[in-house]
Every structure is written in C-alpha cells, then in structure tokens.
Amino acid sequence: xxxxxxxxxxxxxxxxxxxxxxxxxxxxxxxxxxxxxxxxxxxxxxxxxxxxxxxxxxxxxxxxxxxxxxxxxxxxxxxxxxxxxxxxxxxxxxxxxxxxxxxxxxxxxxxxxxxxxxxxxxxxxxxxxxxxxxxxxxxxxxxxxxxxxxxxxxxxxxxxxxxxxxxxxxxxxxxxxxxxxxxxxxxxxxxxxxxxxxxxxxxxxxxxxxxxxxxxxxxxxxxxxxxxxxxxxxxxxxxxxxxxxxxxxxxxxxxxxxxxxxxxxxxxxxxxxxxxxxxxxxxxxxxxxxxxxxxxxxxxxxxxxxxxxxxxxxxxxxxxxxxxxxxxxxxxxxxxxxxxxxxxxxxxxxxxxxxxxxxxxxxxxxxxxxxxxxxxxxxxxxxxxxxxxxxxxxxxxxxxxxxxxxxxxxxxxxxxxxxxxxxxxxxxxxxxxxxxxxxxxxxxxxxxxxxxxxxxxxxxxxxxxxxxxxxxxxxxxxxxxxxxxxxxxxxxxxxxxxxxxxxxxxxxxxxxxxxxxxxxxxxxxxxxxxxxxxxxxxxxxxxxxxxxxxxxxxx
Numbered sequence: 001x002x003x004x005x006x007x008x009x010x011x012x013x014x015x016x017x018x019x020x021x022x023x024x025x026x027x028x029x030x031x032x033x034x035x036x037x038x039x040x041x042x043x044x045x046x047x048x049x050x051x052x053x054x055x056x057x058x059x060x061x062x063x064x065x066x067x068x069x070x071x072x073x074x075x076x077x078x079x080x081x082x083x084x085x086x087x088x089x090x091x092x093x094x095x096x097x098x099x100x101x102x103x104x105x106x107x108x109x110x111x112x113x114x115x116x117x118x119x120x121x122x123x124x125x126x127x128x129x130x131x132x133x134x135x136x137x138x139x140x141x142x143x144x145x146x147x148x149x150x151x152x153x154x155x156x157x158x159x160x161x162x163x164x165x166x167x168x169x170x171x172x173x174x175x176x177x178x179x180x181x182x183x184x185x186x187x188x189x190x191x192x193x194x195x196x197x198x199x200x201x202x203x204x205x206x207x208x209x210x211x212x213x214x215x216x217x218x219x220x221x222x223x224x225x226x227x228x229x230x231x232x233x234x235x236x237x238x239x240x241x242x243x244x245x246x247x248x249x250x251x252x253x254x255x256x257x258x259x260x261x262x263x264x265x266x267x268x269x270x271x272x273x274x275x276x277x278x279x280x281x282x283x284x285x286x287x288x289x290x291x292x293x294x295x296x297x298x299x300x301x302x303x304x305x306x307x308x309x310x311x312x313x314x315x316x317x318x319x320x321x322x323x324x325x326x327x328x329x330x331x332x333x334x335x336x337x338x339x340x341x342x343x344x345x346x347x348x349x350x351x352x353x354x355x356x357x358x359x360x361x362x363x364x365x366x367x368x369x370x371x372x373x374x375x376x377x378x379x380x381x382x383x384x385x386x387x388x389x390x391x392x393x394x395x396x397x398x399x400x401x402x403x404x405x406x407x408x409x410x411x412x413x414x415x416x417x418x419x420x421x422x423x424x425x426x427x428x429x430x431x432x433x434x435x436x437x438x439x440x441x442x443x444x445x446x447x448x449x450x451x452x453x454x455x456x457x458x459x460x461x462x463x464x465x466x467x468x469x470x471x472x473x474x475x476x477x478x479x480x481x482x483x484x485x486x487x488x489x490x491x492x493x494x495x496x497x498x499x500x501x502x503x504x505x506x507x508x509x510x511x512x513x514x515x516x517x518x519x520x521x522x523x524x525x526x527x528x529x530x531x532x533x534x535x536x537x538x539x540x541x542x543x544x545x546x547x548x549x550x551x552x553x554x555x
Contacts, residue, residue: 040118043083044127046076046096050249054080055131058098065091065115082129091115091490094129101131102188107467109514110162112488114466122492133250136185141176141196141257143228148180149259152198156184157288159191159244164484164519165381168193168239168288192245193288196257197230197295205264205311226261229314230285230295233257237316239287262314265338269308270346279323281345283313289382294318315339321399322350333401352438356397358407359444360389363419363538368393368447373410378403381481402437407445408482415450415499417482432479450499452536454485456546457493458509464493465552469513472497473528475504478521493549502538506531509550516555527553 046058060082063071076082094116097103105113106129118124141152155173159166176182176196204224233255234243247253269281283294296312321333334350358374374395375383384405387395409416418431423443435441454472458465466489474483485497489509497507508531510518517523530553532546 038086038088040087040089041083041085041125042087042092042094042116042118042127043081043125044129045080046082046098046129046131047080048101049130049132055098055101056080058082058096058101058131060094060096060129062116063093063095065093068093087118089119091117094127096129096131098131101133102186104129104131107488109467109469109488112469112486114488115490117490117492117494119492124491132188134186135189135247135249135251135253136183136187137192137194137245137247137253137255138181138183139194139255139257140180141182141198141259142180143200144258144260148176148178149196149198149228150176150178150180152176152180152182152196152259154182154184154257155195156187157193157195158187161515161517163381163481164517166517167380167382170287170290187247189247189249189251192247193239193242194233194245194255194257195230195239195242195287196232196259198228198259199312200226200228200261203227203261203264203312225264225311227264227295227312227314228259229262229316230287231257231259237314263341264312265315265341265343266309266311267313267338268342268344268346269310270306270344271308280308280310281323282321284319284321285316286319289380291319313338320345320348320350321353322348333399351402353399353401354435354437354439354441356400356405356433356435357440357442358387358395358397359442360393360395361444361446363446363448369411369413369416371412372416375408375410376400376405377408377481378405381406383408400435402435402439404432404434406432406479406481409447415501416447417450417480417501418445419448419501421445448501448538450501451541452500452502453543454497454500454505454507454534454536454546455543456495456507456532457549458489458495458552459493459549460511460552464491465489465509466491466493468509468511468552469518470495470497470507470509470550471513471518471524471527472500473506473508473524473531475506477519477524481519484519500536502536502540504533504535506533507546507550508532509552510555511552512555 042062046055046060047053048055056076056078058076059073060076061071061073062084072084074082092115094106106116107114116124137156141149141154143149153175156171157168158171160169172184174182202224203226229237231237232242236242245253284291285294294313301309315338317335317337320336322331332350332352336348360368362368368389372389374387374389376385376397378384385397385400387397389395407418409418421431421443433441433443458468458470468489470487470489472485474480483501483503485500487495487497489495506528508527510527532550
C-alpha cells in the first residue's frame with residue numbers, strides 16, 4: 001500500500017552523465033517500524049521483447065493495484081533504466097509505453113499481468129519490462145489488369161486463444177486509397193488473414209426476364225455484368241482456404257491481393273405483398289468463425305409485378321434467412337448453393353426458425369440486478385444472440401436456428417451464472433437448452449451471484465512462481481464454461497480468482513499455458529487430476545485462502 005496520501009515525483013537526477021528519472025513514495029506507518037515502511041524500491045530496465053535492446057525515453061508507470069489512481073510515471077534514461085523509491089509493502093502494476101512499441105504491463109499475457117510485490121525477501125530492483133515493437137500489414141488491392149482498386153474494403157483477421165478456445169476474429173478493417181493501397185498498424189505478433197472486396201468500376205447490369213431464365217437484353221454487354229468475389233490473400237475466395245500471414249513483432253509485412261471478376265448472378269423472389277414492407281432475404285457467408293453479410297454488387301429491381309430481382313452476387317454457398325412477408329421476423333434459414341443465373345428461390349425451403357423466452361430469477365428471491373443481459377452461446381462458445389432482461393425478468397430471443405445453446409449472463413455489478421433451469425413443470429438437466437427447428441420454448445432460469453474470491457500461492461520446486469496461468473476448473477467444465485476463472489501469478493506467486501459462483505472446483509497452475517486450447521475437457525483432465533479441489537458453499541462469501549500452495553504443472 002502507499003505510504004502517504006500524495007505521490008511525490010522527484011526531479012531529474014544526473015547519473016553517469018545521463019538523465020535518470022525517479023519517483024519517490026514516502027512510507028506510511030502501519031504499526032511496524034519505520035524501517036519497514038517506505039524503504040522498498042522498484043527498478044529495472046525497459047527492453048525490446050524482440051531484440052533485447054535497451055529502450056531510452058520510454059514512459060514507465062507504477063500504480064497501486066488497490067487504488068489505480070495512486071500512480072506515478074518516470075521516463076527511462078539513455079540506458080533504459082527506471083526507478084521508483086520510497087515504497088511501502090504492497091502490490092503495484094508496472095506498465096510501459098514508447099513510440100513504435102505496443103504499450104504493455106509487466107509480463108502481460110492477454111488481459112492478465114504480473115503485479116510487482118514489495119516486501120522483505122522479494123527482488124524488485126532488477127526487473128525487465130519488455131515491450132513488443134509494433135507490426136504492420138501493408139499492401140495493395142489489384143484488379144485483373146494489375147491496377148490498384150480504389151475504395152476496396154479490406155478486413156484483417158487474427159487467430160485468438162482468448163478463453164482457452166482457438167478462433168479467428170476480425171480485428172480491424174478499412175478502405176483502400178486511390179492507388180489501391182492500405183496499411184494497418186499497430187499490430188501485435190500473431191497469425192493473420194486479410195480479405196478484400198470491391199465492385200469493378202466498369203460493371204454494368206440490367207434486369208433479366210425471369211421467364212427466359214438466363215436471357216439478357218442486348219445492352220449492356222453481357223461480359224460487363226460481373227463482380228469481384230471476396231478474395232483473401234493467397235487468392236482463395238473461401239476463408240477455410242485462406243493463406244495465413246505469420247507476423248512477428250516489428251514486422252512490416254507487404255502483400256498484394258489480386259481480384260478477378262466472375263459473372264454476376266441474378267436471383268428472383270416472389271413477393272406477395274410489396275406495398276406493405278416486404279423485406280429482402282438475407283444472404284450470409286461463413287468467414288472463419290463468424291457469419292458475415294454476403295458481398296453484393298449493389299443492384300436490385302422489380303422485374304415484374306410481384307417479382308423481386310437481386311443482381312451482383314457471386315456464385316457460391318450461402319446461408320439464407322428468408323423473411324416473413326410484411327413482418328420483421330425471419331421465418332426460415334438454410335444453406336443454398338447459387339450456381340445458375342436466373343435462379344428462382346421462391347420455392348426454396350429452409351428450416352423454420354424458433355424463439356426462446358427466458359424468465360430470469362435469483363436463487364434466493366433477491367432483486368434482479370439492474371442492467372442485466374443474457375446471451376445465447378453456440379457449441380463453440382460464440383455469443384449468437386443477446387437480449388436485455390426486462391423489468392419483468394423476461395428476456396426474449398427471436399429467429400433462432402435449431403441447436404444447443406448455453407446461457408451466459410452479463411452484468412457490470414458482479415459475475416452471475418445460471419445454476420438451474422426449468423421448462424414447464426419439469427426441471428431441465430444442465431444449464432443449456434436444445435431448440436428444435438421452428439420450436440417456441442419458454443424456460444425459467446435461476447441465477448447465483450459470485451460473492452467469493454479464492455486466493456493462494458503458486459510454487460515451483462518449493463519457490464514462488466510468477467507469470468503462471470492459474471485456472472479455476474468447474475466440476476463439469478464442458479457444460480459450465482461461464483464458471484471458469486483465471487489469473488496470472490504475481491511476483492511473489494500469489495493469485496486471486498474473483499467472482500466465484502457456489503460449486504465444486506479444482507485449482508490448477510499450468511506452465512506456459514497462454515495461447516493454447518486449455519479449456520477443452522480432454523486437455524483439462526490431466527491438470528485437474530493434480531490440482532487442489534475445493535467446494536464453495538451457497539452461504540460462503542468474501543475471501544477463501546487455499547491451505548497449501550498450488551504446484552506448477554508442465555504444459
């Protein structure tokens with residue numbers, strides 16, 4: 001903790017012919033001797049995580065973990081050194097930033113980092129704060145003639161391991177300039193994919209007759225009725241075939257994406273009620289782990305009374321959501337292969353979509369928290385639907401495809417989890433629901449708040465181990481992804497797992513576990529076997545301390 005109310009930053013000190021910035025914190029008496037208060041120092045070097053070079057003129061900030069507003073900053077000297085003096089015992093967050101580098105906290109992994117702990121016997125004066133140099137992906141989008149495509153939409157995706165599950169997610173995007181060029185920075189190291197979509201500047205389209213199928217008018221030239229399909233770096237038009245870019249820290253990766261035109265398909269739909277809010281079908285394509293709107297060339301027209309024509313879509317496989325005439329609801333969904341020009345999808349039938357109404361209650365008849373949200377997650381733990389809980393306790397979901405859905409609760413107050421659920425008069429098994437095609441399902445779910453924290457220490461061979469992933473594994477990990485908790489052990493090996501829901505758990509410490517699918521039950525079983533098991537009762541709250549240190553297990 002801090003010694004005094006204020007924070008006093010010392011001026012610039014001359015040292016070895018260089019400038020050294022230091023911050024001093026006066027100690028506060030807490031019943032111990034004055035020597036034990038305000039006598040600790042946090043010092044070290046800021047270095048490049050890629051080359052190990054010392055980084056001068058980097059800003060280093062030390063902040064109290066207990067009260068982050070109590071913070072001080074210094075600038076490293078020409079040898080990359082920093083120093084904070086006059087510190088009392090406590091935990092501190094150490095972070096650094098420098099132009100051309102990605103800001104980071106000490107030993108940061110995902111959203112976790114190692115806190116600096118001051119006290120007797122703890123080494124805090126020879127720290128290395130590592131910063132990764134910023135990476136960039138630059139390049140051009142080119143047409144079939146090798147010329148730049150202006151205003152092309154470029155998207156950048158990255159492989160992520162958050163939550164112990166590997167998935168590819170979009171991280172940034174933007175348009176090309178008048179030369180077809182793009183640049184995305186700052187980026188961290190990782191595996192990336194890049195796509196581009198655009199419309200040919202010369203493309204011309206005109207309605208065709210549904211009676212003749214592929215019949216075209218004499219003007220414009222049929223060869224001009226083309227479009228560019230979404231294309232990934234490497235030339236693939238499907239995300240599963242896309243070529244990955246392995247980007248290292250500090251890399252400036254240059255690429256080219258070449259677009260090639262394909263014939264534009266014209267599709268037909270029969271609209272029973274055009275004058276009263278007929279909605280067009282929704283076409284989506286699977287891009288890695290998400291569904292995205294299909295790339296259209298941008299023309300739609302009314303070919304004949306009661307007939308809707310859409311042009312400018314590339315051949316391929318699409319997920320189609322068909323709207324109900326005159327309604328905001330989507331009635332059916334399915335996969336369709338679009339291969340022929342003039343296809344009439346009026347008779348296409350997908351699976352009917354369903355709906356879910358949840359009634360949310362607290363396990364002890366407490367009042368529901370304000371601003372409570374509920375999400376439905378698919379079997380890959382992706383949130384596919386979200387609803388705010390109304391004052392009546394109801395949350396409604398429409399236009400849901402058949403499948404198994406886990407229920408995830410979101411609140412800014414604290415962690416909540418579904419502990420049981422019922423459908424009608426029967427209690428449902430587990431905390432997920434199985435929705436059949438076209439089914440309307442009503443369920444009641446009971447929530448329990450996470451009022452308990454679990455604290456302990458991680459050791460390796462009898463010594464404190466820092467930077468280790470600590471995982472709280474629920475008894476049934478596959479059916480309770482929302483019960484997992486994680487932390488990274490601090491400099492003294494300590495950790496805290498917050499917002500724990502009542503239940504039975506195993507605490508495991510896994511070496512070098514950042515960046516792999518640790519949440520899969522098959523992988524977890526070997527770690528849980530050697531972890532510490534404990535039960536958090538319904539009436540328990542506050543802090544629970546583990547009686548023994550958790551031993552580090554090799555990955």
